[in-house]
Amino acid sequence: MRKFIRKTRGRLEKTLLDNPRLVAAVTDRLERRIRASHDSIDWIIVGKEALAAELQSGRPVIMVLWHGRLAMAPTGWDNSWGELCIVTSSSRPGKLVGEVMKRFGNSTLAMSSRKSNTTTSLQVARMTRDGTSIGFAIDGSSGPRRVAKSVPIDWARMTGMPIWLYTNSFESYRTLPLWDRMAVPKAGTRGCMLYRRWDAEVPRRLDTETRESLRARLQADLDALTLDADRMMGHAGFIN
Template structure:
C-alpha cells in the first residue's frame, strides 16, 4: 500500500484532488483583509520579497498572492516523499519549486540539500533585469517544527537579497484541524475567512549574530501576531492560546 501511495500516479491524483478542493474553498470563502496596502506597494515595486506564513496555515497560503499582479512565487519543498506531492501542488497553482529543507537556526546551509537549495533561492529571488525581483514563500517553522518557532533561513535570505519580509496570517471560520505537530488546518467551503498582512524591512547586510537573534524574535512575534489577529477577526480563540 505504501508503494502505491508513493507512486507517481497516486501523487498526481492526490495533488490534483487537493488543488481542486482548495480552489473551490477559496472561491466560496468571504474574505476580510487587513493591512494589504503596504503589500500592494511591494507588488507594484516589482522587487524581491520574502513571504512567510506558519506551517499550520500552509493550505491557506495559495489564496493570498495574486498571480496577475504580484511577483512570481517560488516555494521551498522538502526532500521527503511528501515534498514530491507539495511540488506537484505548487506547480498546479502556478508556482516554481526548489527542493530542500528549511534552514536551521544556526546555519541555513546545514541540512539535507540545504546549501544548493539556498543558492537557488538567492538566484530566484534576485530575478533579472527584465522581470525584476521575485517572491520566495516560506513556512519558517517547517517542515518539522517546533510549531511557530522561526528559523533564520527566511531572514538570511532577506539579508543576502535586500528583500523585505512579508508576514501573512490567514484563518477560516470553518476548518478541519489535524493532530499534527503544527495543528494543520484544512479550510472548509462556504466559510468566512480573514487575511492579515504585515511588512518588515529587509535585514541589514551588516547584522551580527546578536542583532539577528533579536530580529528573528521580532519577526516570529509579528507572524504570530497577524495569525492570531486573523483568528480574532472570525471570533476564534487564537490557536496559540487555545
C-alpha cells in the first residue's frame, strides 16, 4: 500500500507540477495566503536588528532554518538588506517552493541531491562575491527531519561568510502531513521570528572529524533556537 501511495503521489506531482499554468495558479494562491497570514499575526521579532546591521556593513550571510518552518519564511527577509538567493531542491516540489520565493523578491538556485554539487558550490562562491546572501533549509529536501546537512559548513569555509540561524513559531497552528510536519499558522494567532548569529568559527582547513563536529553543533544550536521560539509561544517542546 505504501509503495502504491508513493507511486500515485509521484504521478500526481508530475501531472500537476509540469503544467506551467497550474504552477502559476498554485503559486498565486500560496503567495496570497502567506501574505495574508503574515499580516494577521501578532509578531514578536528578536534579533532582526543585529542581522540588519551586519548586512548593512556590506557582508552577505548564510541563512539556515529547518524545513518544517518554511511556511512563513518568505516574510522573514527584508529586501532592503540586499539580495537573498534561496537554494532549493531540483525536484518538482522544490521548484514550486522556488517559484513562491521569487514572489517575495528572492532569486533561487536548484541543488540536486543525486549529483555532485561542485557546480552549485562554484555558483554560490560567485554570488557571494557579488554580495548575495544564501538561504536554505538545512534538513531538506527530504529529511530526515531536523538533521542538518554539512553543506552550510562547507560553504561557510569556502566563502568566509557568517552563518545566521532563523526560525519561527506560532501559538495556534496546524501541521501538514508531510515528512517535515510543516507548521502552518492559524489566522490571527501570535507568532515569533528569531534570528541568531552562529558563534562557531569555521576554519579554512577542515578534516572529517572537525566537519562532523561543526555539523552536529549547528544542528544542536538551530534546535535550541527553535525550541526557544516554541516555548515563547507557550509550548512545552517542539511543535514539529
